Amino acid sequence: MAKKSEEKKLQEKLCRKKESAWKDTGDKGKKAIFAFAEGYMDFLGRSKTERPAARNIITMLKKAGFKDINSAKTLKTGDKVYLDQKGKSVICAVIGKNEKRMNLLGAHIDSPRLDLKPNPVFEDKGLAMLKTHYYGGIKKYHWTNVELALHGVIHTKSGKKIEFALGEKGDDPKFIVSDLLPHLAKKQMEKTGSEIIEGEQLNVYVGNIPIKGEDIKDSVKLNVLKSLNKEYGIIEEDFSFAELNFVPAGIPSDIGFDRSMIAGYGHDDKACSYAGLKAIIDMKQPEVTAAVYFSDKEEIGSIGNTGAYSFMLMDFAELLIANLSLKITTGEMLRNSKAISADVSAAINPSFPEVHEESNAALIGHGVVVEKYTGYGGKYSANDASAEYMSEIRALLDKNKIIYQTGEIGKIDSGGGGTIALYLSRYGMDTVDIGPAVLGMHSPREVLSKVDLYETYRLYKAFLENK
Ligand SMILES: [Zn+2]
Numbered sequence: 001m002a003k004k005s006e007e008k009k010l011q012e013k014l015c016r017k018k019e020s021a022w023k024d025t026g027d028k029g030k031k032a033i034f035a036f037a038e039g040y041m042d043f044l045g046r047s048k049t050e051r052p053a054a055r056n057i058i059t060m061l062k063k064a065g066f067k068d069i070n071s072a073k074t075l076k077t078g079d080k081v082y083l084d085q086k087g088k089s090v091i092c093a094v095i096g097k098n099e100k101r102m103n104l105l106g107a108h109i110d111s112p113r114l115d116l117k118p119n120p121v122f123e124d125k126g127l128a129m130l131k132t133h134y135y136g137g138i139k140k141y142h143w144t145n146v147e148l149a150l151h152g153v154i155h156t157k158s159g160k161k162i163e164f165a166l167g168e169k170g171d172d173p174k175f176i177v178s179d180l181l182p183h184l185a186k187k188q189m190e191k192t193g194s195e196i197i198e199g200e201q202l203n204v205y206v207g208n209i210p211i212k213g214e215d216i217k218d219s220v221k222l223n224v225l226k227s228l229n230k231e232y233g234i235i236e237e238d239f240s241f242a243e244l245n246f247v248p249a250g251i252p253s254d255i256g257f258d259r260s261m262i263a264g265y266g267h268d269d270k271a272c273s274y275a276g277l278k279a280i281i282d283m284k285q286p287e288v289t290a291a292v293y294f295s296d297k298e299e300i301g302s303i304g305n306t307g308a309y310s311f312m313l314m315d316f317a318e319l320l321i322a323n324l325s326l327k328i329t330t331g332e333m334l335r336n337s338k339a340i341s342a343d344v345s346a347a348i349n350p351s352f353p354e355v356h357e358e359s360n361a362a363l364i365g366h367g368v369v370v371e372k373y374t375g376y377g378g379k380y381s382a383n384d385a386s387a388e389y390m391s392e393i394r395a396l397l398d399k400n401k402i403i404y405q406t407g408e409i410g411k412i413d414s415g416g417g418g419t420i421a422l423y424l425s426r427y428g429m430d431t432v433d434i435g436p437a438v439l440g441m442h443s444p445r446e447v448l449s450k451v452d453l454y455e456t457y458r459l460y461k462a463f464l465e466n467k
Contacts, residue, residue, distance in 0.1 A: 021367040021403040021451040022260070036457060037262060037450040040274045044264050045251035049151050050088045050296045050306070052165070053109035053270065057090050057277055057294055058082060064281040066092055069316070075323040078285055083316050085296075088306040091316045092280060093291040094464075099324050101333055102291045102317075103464050105280075106308065106424050107273040107342040108298035111266035112136030112442045114143060114177075114202055114246040116152075120239055121206075123221035128207035130175075132246060134199060136299030137417075137442055141197040144179035146444045148204060152244035154234060162232050167249040174249045175204045204246055248444040260365065260450055267446040269298065271453055272342035272435045272460075279461035289320070290464035298343075298420055308420035313427070335428035338392075340463055341383065341421035342456075344448070345369040346409050347437035355414045360407055362437035365449040367403030368456045371433040374409055376416035383421035385432035393432055400462040403455050407437070434459065 004012075025033065047053035061082050069081040075095055082092035089109070093102065114132035122129055134140065149167025156162065167174040179197065180188050188196060210219035211226060228234045252264030276292040283290060297307035304310065317330045326333075347364040348356045362369040372390060375382025385393075397404050409417055425431035436452035 018363065018366060018405060020365055021449075021455055022365055025451065033450050033454040034259070036278070036454050039278070040271070040453060041252040041262060041264065043274050044262075044266060044270050047109070047270055047273075048111075048149070048165075048247045048266060049113070049245050050110045051153070051163075052151070053273065054084065054087050054090050054294065054296075057092075057109070057273070058084060060277060060281065061090075061092050069319050069323070072323055074325070075320065083312070083319065085306050085310075085312050089296040089312065090294045091291060091312065093289055093316075093320065094280060094283070094286055095320075095324065096286040096289040098288045098467075099320070099326060100328055101336040101338075102289045103286070103466055104291045104293060104337055104339045104424065104429070105272075105276040105342045105460055105464065106293040106295060106339055106420050107276050108269045108295045108302075108308070108420060109273050110136075110296050110299050111247075111268060111270070112138045112299050114148070114204070116239060116242070116244040116246070118240045120244075121221055121225065121236055122203075123218040126208060126210075126220060127205055128220045128224040129203040130206050130246075131200075132202045132204060134202060135245070139193065139443070140199065140202060141179065141193065142443050143202060144177045144197055147174040147176055147249045148246040149249035150175060150244060151247055152242065154232070154238050154242040154244065156233050156238050157235065158233065160233055162234070164244065175206060175246060177202055177204050255447060261447050262450060262453075263445045263447050265444055265446070267436075267438050267448045268344045268441055269342070269435070271344055271438070271448055272456065275436075275453060275457040275460050276342050278457055279464055283461050283464050286465055287467045291316075292342075292464075295420055302420050302423055308423040313424070331428070337427070337429040338389070338463075339421075339424040339429045339431040340460065341419045341424055341431055341433045342435055342460065343419040343421075343433060344435045344438045344441065345371055345407060345433070346417075346441055347439050349439055355410050357408070357411050361410070362405055362407040364437055364439055364447075365451055366405045366437075368405075368434060368452060368459050369437050370397070370404055370406045371408065372406070374417060374419055374421065374433050377413045380416075381418050381422065383419075383425045383431050383433070386430065389430035389432060392430075393434070396462055396466055397459065400458065402459045402462065403451075404459070405437075 066080040066082045079095045115135045117131040120130040154162045207224035211223040248265040255261035255263045280292045295308040297304045302308040317333045348361045373382040373384040436456045439447040
């Protein structure tokens with residue numbers, strides 16, 4: 001082999017490289033990556049909205065010895081606890097030798113979808129339909145011609161709670177919104193993308209058979225209400241007091257001849273949620289209290305009593321301080337804590353490279369993405385991690401041989417996006433965004449690479465175990 005030139009050696013020493021994270025995995029590494037992905041795909045398929053996600057998280061935590069913090073009067077090093085907020089968001093922790101601060105991962109368990117309007121049932125042209133109001137940032141035309149499942153909760157007037165996950169089991173009916181046929185779409189196709197399908201056109205088909213007997217108006221709608229009443233005891237008014245969501249039906253799939261990727265609904269942000277959950281379950285006894293926050297409502301601004309903008313994190317810190325009989329304030333504990341805002345980043349889609357600035361964009365299959373800041377043009381609404389904290393993170397990445405890349409979400413003025421980072425850092429804690437890169441984000445079927453998911457897990461675990 002030819003000897004390396006001085007210039008080549010200098011280049012290797014000084015210039016950064018971007019290499020595939022698959023490159024040096026080996027058979028053993030690949031086996032671990034695929035095994036991890038299998039567990040994730042099972043979780044993802046069963047955790048479409050925040051409610052089942054929170055329930056599945058708590059089940060896994062309980063199995064690993066975590067106890068409800070409200071049932072623990074005193075706590076000590078090594079104890080494992082969780083706080084369940086309304087069955088929609090969860091915080092869990094393993095008490096460290098140093099109890100006075102936390103290493104905290106903050107993810108979210110809600111994903112974009114179609115929520116039902118308060119008065120959703122109507123009939124038109126022989127079809128019974130349900131009106132929706134979309135939740136989170138979507139391209140509305142993505143949600144047509146996709147089989148949907150109905151999730152959520154209705155409390156009937158008589159006080160019965162009915163939980164839906166209809167459209168997920170093999171013989172369940174599914175639901176759908178149809179787009180216009182191309183033959184008649186000449187005018188539609190002249191519209192801009194955001195208008196091709198408008199919010200008020202996201203009406204979901206739920207029935208077509210009219211009720212038997214007297215010929216009355218809206219007989220298909222009545223027949224649907226009749227069968228809902230027979231099956232569940234529901235009347236039309238109950239919808240106004242319910243929480244119902246249409247999400248893509250079905251389970252995640254392997255993608256590619258090499259099965260290297262996963263397509264599924266809600267990688268954003270169940271990928272980070274699952275990686276964080278597995279990290280806190282698998283970790284060794286931490287030096288510092290390790291915590292993972294699974295928040296809700298991130299997709300609509302983290303607001304509400306289950307979002308990261310609520311005081312839940314503060315409340316949890318207060319409970320820890322009280323149950324550990326610490327002589328510190330909540331502010332002190334939170335200010336001295338360190339956080340990773342555990343959320344996905346955008347990978348370059350090779351067919352649309354123009355929205356990224358390539359030297360600062362993430363590639364799929366190239367490791368976990370460290371984002372110093374997110375937000376919009378001019379770093380607006382961003383948490384901007386300090387050089388000091390970035391150096392700590394870099395040392396952690398190097399020490400644990402994590403394969404990583406750095407990036408921004410896209411070109412400066414081509415858009416942007418936020419995470420819960422700003423709601424963690426407002427307590428004074430150091431915060432940085434880190435997670436895997438996703439293709440087709442916020443679509444009914446997002447894609448990620450199994451190796452990126454695994455590197456994310458490895459980093460989260462190292463972070464929780466860090467001093
Ligand atoms: Zn997200």
